[in-house]
Amino acid sequence: MYPILIPITLFVCIAYSIKTVVDAYTRRRIIESRGSEELVRSLLDGEANRRRLASLHWGCVLVALAVGFGLVEWIGTERVTPGVVAVLLGATGLGNLAFYLLERKQK
Template sequence: MNFELLIPITLIIGIVYSIKTVVDAYTRRRVIESRGSEELVRSLLEGETTRRRQASLHWGCVMLALALGFAGVELIGADHITPGTIALLLGATGLGNIAYYLLERRHR
């Protein structure tokens, strides 16, 4: 694997995430400073908390399903990347997303 390519990709992802975080914080600050109603500020903060929980649940489901997919790849003894191993991992990712959808729907 070419690790020299991984460093710039990671750097770009880190920069983009940092910019997104700063812009979100600036937007929240502007809403609070504009003397928005207390209900608006409360709903903004509660909505953010809910989105964070849902994102954690979503990624937890996907990562768990991917871990099971990688365990399946190991169990079948695949040494090389083949369409079958890719299909197994894509299927695991899809199952993780479906599990998230079902869990999210149940909580509503």
């Protein structure tokens, strides 16, 4: 199983690196094209807001998953069963819903 994870991880890292470089290049081109100061400021403010929301999103999902894993451990399940998968998927869904509610409350 582990030998297959290495190429998958490598592919994900390469794809993420390419995305990051393309995004940085695009931002640089917009700034260099002498775009209006308002456009540059809104671009940078929008990016900061997206980062903040991404942190909130992942925080909600990971906390909900931690609760789900804790529940699975508390029940004492030693095998992966459909019930265990359902608990973890439900925890992930609840984390996403919590993010949605928190994000709407911020606006």
